[in-house]
Amino acid sequence: MTRALVLLSGGQDSTTCLYVAKKKSDEVHALTINYAQRHDIEIGAALKIAALANVASHEVVIVSQILRGTSPLTDKTQQVQTYESADVLPGGLENTFVPARNMLFLTIAANRAYVAECDSIYIGVSQEDYGGYPDCRQEFLDAMEMSMSTALSRNIRIVAPLIYKNKMQTVNLARDLQDCWNALSYSHTCYQGMVPPCGQCHACLLRARGFAQAGFADPLLERLDKGSS
């Protein structure tokens, strides 16, 4: 009996991860962390997607005030950067970096995985698309897996199915996962928290380019165009 815990933000990548975990594990639990995001709409997306995926449990943990920094994702006085196209995205650290964010997410996941006796934690990070964020790289995940095993005296794997995939490859993976495409139509990506998505923030541009390169329409935009809820 395999049991997985999935960090589900409600975005495209974690939604795809959730369906990978469903395919690979006998039982799947979802954990959503609300860290004072600009937009509660992402939490709503996670709730909807966890229900669609029929997970064994879904918990939302609120961690406002835990993380500090100057990111516009936690500080509403800051502006999210916008860009003309995905081709001009910077390579370095962006102002959306929240120091130790993924450490916090994985630490809370480690606690819950220990209590629920899960053997793996799924996280939807990709060093292809988010290499500018150091905590989206494999070397960080390796170090965290070691931190977890030494902290807990128990081996819990950190699984990052998208770590070496770009958005196009993630879209193609989602096409192959049963029911994932429909769930993606409820996923939320926009850093500005807009519906329909703003189309100009880093996250929107990467998402749009991924679907375009894979040759599919974004199911979120299709659903919004149809006006269904």
Place this chain on the structure above:
Amino acid sequence: MTRALVLLSGGQDSTTCLYVAKKKSDEVHALTINYAQRHDIEIGAALKIAALANVASHEVVIVSQILRGTSPLTDKTQQVQTYESADVLPGGLENTFVPARNMLFLTIAANRAYVAECDSIYIGVSQEDYGGYPDCRQEFLDAMEMSMSTALSRNIRIVAPLIYKNKMQTVNLARDLQDCWNALSYSHTCYQGMVPPCGQCHACLLRARGFAQAGFADPLLERLDKGSS
């Protein structure tokens, strides 16, 4: 200019660490984490000690609901184990273990150290006395230091001056640190949150044995005997 962040619980060990950090660093910040402890008295001790130590800043972060488990330190329906003497303390994992507790503390410290540009984080863990807790061992700290440096793309050292010291050695260290002894008279250790301390929980027994073996009266008990506040 060296800048240290000290995880200050208000207990004996973190208080001693604070004074080690004061000796070694130009500027010292204190961070206290309230994780739904049974006893707010420990937070009060931290506030008093941080003020006595004249730290550059002291922040208390509340993280209730973040950690789960069956520890009586977070679950008030559980009983703290008591013992006849320090000689019969178990070697294995005790029921006071909170899974990923020190991971969470160090993760929040990593976030704050990044923002405040600290070069080191001090933590008062000891694998001599708390070897039953896996997250009090050097191998865990090494893994966490790697997790932090990969998550942040910045090297922040984790300093654990007490890691190889037993309580007697910690008492002797405290004797040599200016003003530390007086601060210790305000430190709180008892797992049951009692003042005067219960004298029968794991933490009380280790503390009492340390002072006895070092040949000094516990300044906390001396202060309480005198009835000063």
